[in-house]
Structures are given as structure tokens and as C-alpha cells.
Amino acid sequence: MFEVLVFVYENYWRGDACPEPEQLGRKLSAHGFEAEEIREALHWLDGLSLATQGMQIERSVEDPASATVRLGGPPEAALPQSSDSMRVYSQAEQEHLGAECLGFIRFLESSNVLPCGLREIVVERAMAAPGDPVEIDELKIIVLMVHWSTGIEPDALVLDELCESREGRTAH
Template sequence: MIDILVFLFETYGYAEACPAEPEQLARKLSAAGFEEGEISEAIEWLSGLRCIVSEPTASFDADSRSIRIFTEEEQARVDIDCRGFLAFLEANRTLDARQREMIIERAMALPEPEVSLSKFKVIVLMVLWQQQASMDTLILDELLTEETDEEDGEWTEVLPVH
């Protein structure tokens, strides 16, 4: 499913360009070679994202000294690397409190029991993409680059997702 989300980002530069009708999007994804099960999951996930982005919410006026406390369920699904990355993005003002909450909600909506950092980055990318948020080039590069943990414990960059 994550591959489909990356495909949508790369194919449709703007979220509005992506077909809104699930049937039309499913046909395009099927023509691109994705499997039906993955397509269904991706369309459902994307529909949830569109829903939370479009719903009016109370303004988040988080104090810069406040911290987000994760529930046990969130901690189990969103590991320390993902939470640290989220804190980094907030501290650098790439994300605001509302976007942070959208990202956490969409991470919890994934079918996997635990979200890896590379998948988490795609979730961040998709939330910002759906909101048409402007992104710093370095942040965009970070979101589109996967990292892997090698046996010797060092992090190395591998092929970009794009």
C-alpha cells in the first residue's frame, strides 16, 4: 500500500490532480500494475486522509513548551524513531500540532501492527501533500529517502523512494 501512496505523490504533483472517485483511481492503479488488495487498502486509507483534512477542527494553539504524550497503543504502533522524527519536524516548524495529529491518526490507520520509519515518512509526505503544504527541499528529500539499519548498526542511505 505504501508503494501506491508514493506512486500517487510522484504521478500527481498536486492532490487535486489525483482522481477523487475511488473507481476511477482504482482503474488507474490497476493499469499501473498494482494488486487489487493493495489498491483497496490504499483507497480506503486515502479516503480517511481526505476526510480528516477536510473536516473543520478547533484551532490548535499548542504552547512551544508543551509535549505530546502518546497512548500505549500509539507507542506500540509508532516506535521511538518515528516519534523522534515527528518531534524533529515539529521543532523545525515543518508541522503544526494539527498536522502532527493527522499523521498519528493515519499511522494508526495502517493495517500493520508497527509502522517503520520509512512508512512513517510516507505518511508525513501524504498528509503534507493532501494539505498542499509547502515543503523545504531538504525536508522533501528526507521524506523521500529510505534508510536501512545494517548489521553493524550503522545507518546508511539506500535508493530514494522516488
């Protein structure tokens, strides 16, 4: 499934540029992906579309890369997240995501790359992904797909962290 998602990410510059599921399925099949992989990926993308539906994204004029995300409803109904608030993960989330993925999500949050609204979508989509626990490289694809779906392009350093494999890296 993740190979299909990477193909979609690389070939369609934004979520709204992606063709309808039937046409996308035909294109994926023509590129040699197996029917089961395509079915899983299309189902996962449908869930992503539902999760981001009604999302309000407010971009900062000073920093176009940063964004505030509201998950539907009027802006006055949403309470801002306090800087000292903490996300508590359920037992199922902890088991499915694993310590490495949870640590990476926290890293992205603390780097202001993953606002709380997007974090919740990443967690929800990761919970819908196969694997126990989800691999870190798969989580990175999920984060990329959430950004792709919302039209928020991460900055170059974040893209490098999300796209480059840890194998062959030299620690400084």
C-alpha cells in the first residue's frame, strides 16, 4: 500500500490534482501495482479525504510555511492549544504506533511542523494503516500524505527528513 501512496505523492503535486478514485485505480493498475495494493491505498486515501474534509487552514503572512489548522466549525468554537498541553495516547495507539513513531510525531510537533489538528489526522491515518507497530518510514509517508492532502508544503529541511532513508546517514 505504501508504494502506491508514494507513487501518488510523486505524480500528483497536490491532493486536489489527483484524479477520481476509479481513474486513479486504472492508472495505478497500468503502472503495474497489484489490485489488492490499489484497493488498500484507495480506501486509505478515501479516509484521508474524509479526515481533511471541512478543514480550515490559515496561513501566516509572515511565514507562509506555517499554518493554523481548524477541524471544522466556526473559528470561535475552537479553543487554541495551550503551549503546555499534552496529547495522551490510548493503549491501542501506543501499541499500533510504537515508541519510535510516537517520538517522531512529538519531534514534528516540537519543531512546529505538525500543528495539533494535523497531528490528529496523522494519528488517525496511522491507526488505519497496516502493521503492528507502524514502521517509521511508513509514518513519514503518512505525514507527507497528510501535508499533500491539505496543500501545505513542508519546508526543504522537513521534506529531507521525511523523504530520506535513515540508512547510510552519518550522525554528526
